[in-house]
Amino acid sequence: MVLFDSHIHIGQFRDLYSTPQDVFDFLTKVGVDRFAVSSTTTCEGDYAKVVGELKYMQxxxxxxxxxxxxxxxxxxYDGTIERMINSGINWQCLKIHSQLHPEFWKTEEAQADIVSVAKEMKLPLLIHTGEWDGCxxxxFENTIADNPEVLFILAHSRPVEQAIDVMRHCPNAWVDCAFTPPVCVSKMIKCGFADRIMFGTDYPLHNVFYAGENMEDLYHKIVEEIKGSMSEAEWELVSHKNFERLFGKI
Ligand SMILES: [Zn+2]
Structure with missing residues (x-):
């Protein structure tokens, strides 16, 4: 089985520090061939550390x-983006976390500013979504609808009814299924969106949320449950073909 994970982290998350080596070894063990990764160290604002972590992973x-x-x-607004463009990392996706800064990302101005960065860098934009005001x-629907040339990924696809609504109205809206209940994934599949859903897990955050559990078993269980919520042909798309279409083949 070919398996790509579109939602992986390294770095500091609460009390957990996951090195690139930890995460790389784990992904290799559970059979993940490719993955999209960002660093949760970002939340500390230490971009030099983030670059170091990603270079190590590279x-x-x-x-x-x-x-x-x-x-x-x-x-x-502070010049960090220029530094990141020149950091030597071949960024392939942008991410914003609307739950950490809901008041900011809710505004039209902030959304316009991040979209102009996405356009300039010609990258898709991953947006954290969830069941809280602000995310x-x-x-984000108006911004997504107004910018058809930018591809948006609604991380976690939550709440799923809204994710479905946005996908219905906007062909440039995709989702990932990190921490998405299989029943919600199955709803999106039934609506015909198999070609816009990417498998993803948010690993290694499970070490915090499910401390004490066997992580390999847990990961395999997540894969099996998501896989079980769709047909074989749809799983082909969700497990790796959509990822490949978005980020290219290697
Ligand atoms: Zn995440």
Missing amino acids: KLAGNRMVPVLWLLPQVL YPEH
Whole structure:
């Protein structure tokens, strides 16, 4: 089975520090061939550390990794983006976290500013979505609809009814299924969106949320449950073909 994970992290998350080596070894063990990765160290605002972590991962994984540049609100305006463009990392996706800064990302101005970065860098934009005011998919629908040339990925596809609505209205809206309940994935599949859903897990955050569990078993269980919510042909798309269509073949 070919398996790509579109939502992976390295770095500091609460009390957990996951080195690129830890995460790379784990992904290799569970049979993940390619992955998109951002660093949760970003939340500390230490972009020099983030670059170091991603370069280390690049050394380990080469082109099997898709580096994701996570942008905090302040770095849109302080020269960090230019430094990141010149960092030597071949960024292939941008990310924003609307739950960490809901008031900011909710505004039309902030959304216009991040979209102009995505256009300039010609990269897709991953948006954290969830069940909190400020990170509902519908907050971003106008921006997504107004910018058909940019591809948007609604991370976690939550709440799923809204993710479905946005996908219905906007062909440039995709989702990942990190922490998405299989029943919700199955709903999106039934609506005909198999070609816009990417498998993803948010690993290694499970070490915090499911401390004490066997991570390999847990990962395999997640794969089996998501796989079980669709047909073989749809799983081909979700497990790796959509990822390949977006980030290219290697
Ligand atoms: Zn995540």
